Amino acid sequence: MEKIAIYPGSFDPVTNGHIDIIERGLLIFDRIIVTILENPAKSLLFSLEERVDLLSESLKHLPNVEIDSYYGLLVDYARMRNAHAILRGMRAVSDFEYEFQMALMNRKLERDIQTVFLMTGLRWIFTSSSIIKEAARFGGDIESMVPEIVRKKLEEKFNVKINNRNG
Numbered sequence: 038m039e040k041i042a043i044y045p046g047s048f049d050p051v052t053n054g055h056i057d058i059i060e061r062g063l064l065i066f067d068r069i070i071v072t073i074l075e076n077p078a079k080s081l082l083f084s085l086e087e088r089v090d091l092l093s094e095s096l097k098h099l100p101n102v103e104i105d106s107y108y109g110l111l112v113d114y115a116r117m118r119n120a121h122a123i124l125r126g127m128r129a130v131s132d133f134e135y136e137f138q139m140a141l142m143n144r145k146l147e148r149d150i151q152t153v154f155l156m157t158g159l160r161w162i163f164t165s166s167s168i169i170k171e172a173a174r175f176g177g178d179i180e181s182m183v184p185e186i187v188r189k190k191l192e193e194k195f196n197v198k199i200n201n202r203n204g
């Protein structure tokens with residue numbers, strides 16, 4: 038049976054840290070469905086359409102990856118797509134509490150779907166969409182943390198030039 042995982046998130050925008058987790062996930066799963074879901078706690082910079090486009094462009098080199106979006110509960114979506122695993126990346130200890138809570142809630146809602154955590158690569162341990170947006174807003178150098186297309190889109194959104202201060 039094909040092993041399918043859902044990799045859910047806000048992806049506002051996709052970062053190299055997300056891509057790293059998807060690449061690691063493909064070593065375990067036959068197929069990964071990258072799904073944009075609603076996180077009510079977050080205010081967004083990019084529209085759903087923009088986020089789908091950025092993901093599609095950034096992941097086009099990877100086989101067996103699909104991009105989708107869903108409005109509703111993650112476990113309902115996972116069941117609908119016949120996935121038995123939810124893939125999440127774990128960075129520092131600060132991620133743990135939120136991830137633990139979400140994984141336990143998802144298990145309570147649907148016992149048959151397992152959450153699988155992968156440690157992010159050390160290079161991406163401090164990379165998050167929020168911190169990238171904050172730095173990019175003022176032209177900070179986030180070039181090595183996001184795909185080129187995301188850097189361009191951030192420049193457009195904030196109407197800034199993102200400078201490479203180290204190179």
Ligand code: PNS
Binds near residue numbers: 048112139
């Ligand atoms: O990238 P994020 O914002 O950390 O991802 C969080 C996300 C979107 C995966 C989470 O908020 C989510 O699963 N939202 C859909 C609603 C849901 O099922 N929530 C979890 C159980 S209450």
